[in-house]
Amino acid sequence: MPCLAKSSLMNTPMPTPLVVGAGPVIRALCEEIGLVETVNQTVAWDAQRCHLSPGERIFALIVNLLTARQPLYRVHAQFQLTDVPLLLGSGRTAADFTDDALGRALDKVAAAGGATVFSAVATRALLHDHVWTPDNPVFVHGDRTTRSVYGTYPDPDSASGVHPTYGHSKDHRPDLRQILLTLLGTREGIPVVGTVQDGNLSDKTLNAEMIAALDDDFSPQQLQQLVYVADSALVTGPNLKAMADRSLRFLSRCPDTFRAAQEAKTAALAANAWVPLGKIGERADAF
Incomplete structure (x- = not known):
């Protein structure tokens, strides 16, 4: 009986399959709002010297x-497993x-300003989805x-960058330094302005800085269309003046430190027109 030799194909390693995953969906959304074009129009770059x-x-x-x-130094390794021409272009x-x-x-x-680039892209998304129209107010929630972050960081007294510092930790990790992330978005879920600040x-x-930052992202006419929605930390004398100077409307809660808040609560309870629903929390001061 003749001996059958193994096919050489059996010893040839199979090529690693290339994938794109959810990439095409992300690309379609980015193309709809013109993300690449908006970034290119906002930052300074030399088209003759840049390959991409x-x-x-x-x-x-x-x-x-x-x-x-993947972290920055691993992105290209991840793309080695991706059909890059299909996803990112021929x-x-x-x-x-x-x-x-x-x-x-x-x-x-x-160099162009992260918040400036972010807002340019977000504004284009607002216009594309018809969220921003001249006849309707735009409610923005801040x-x-x-x-929390780990590692060693530059001296917090230096003038450059954002400084991770110790502060009131919402992660319940007071032993770690932290940064603060602030976001202003519409009630449709579209982010408008985002900032990264020192952790303390x-x-x-932060509300005062956000109000001032609106000048860089919106015209005076657009500011008059906004309704700034935030918690009671917004209601301070300087913040109220800053919003009045810009004709910026706002929606917030009166702080408990204001006498008017206590008077309103007392009057509401005295009206005796409430239906008891039980406590909403276990704290001693919960209603």
Whole structure:
């Protein structure tokens, strides 16, 4: 009986399959709001010297953030497993998205102002989805949270960058330094303005800075269309004056430190028109 030799194909390693996952959906959404074009119009860059535009590299970072969540130095390795031409365009390779290349794109965003670039993209999304119309007020909700960080950071007395510091930790990790993330978004869920701040700023200070930052992102006419929604930390004398100076309407809760708040509660309870529903919490002062 003749001996049957094993086929050479059996010894040939199978190529690693390339994937795109949710990338095409993310690309379609970014194309709808013109993300790449908006970034390229907002930052300073030289089209003759850049192999890829900053907007393309920022888009690649967004894809990574929403899918693989790899650190900057690992993004290109993740794209080696991705059908890059299909997802990011013909002629693109994983080598176009090294940490050096992505870092240079982030430097351009930082030079233009991260909040400025963010707001330019967000405003275009608002217009695309017809959230911003001349006849209707736009309700924007402001809130903030903390993010604990690890490691060694520059001297907090230096003038550059955001400084992770100790503060009131919403993560319940007072042993760690933190940064503050602030976001202003519409009730439709579209972010409008986002900032990163030092970790020990008070809510009252953050509201004051957010109100001032609106001048960079909205025209006086657009400010008159906004309704700024925030918690009771918004209601301070300086903040009220700053909003009045801009004809900016707001919706908030009167702080308990105001006599008017206590008088309103007393009058409401005295009306005796309430239906008891029980306590909503276990704290001693819960209603």
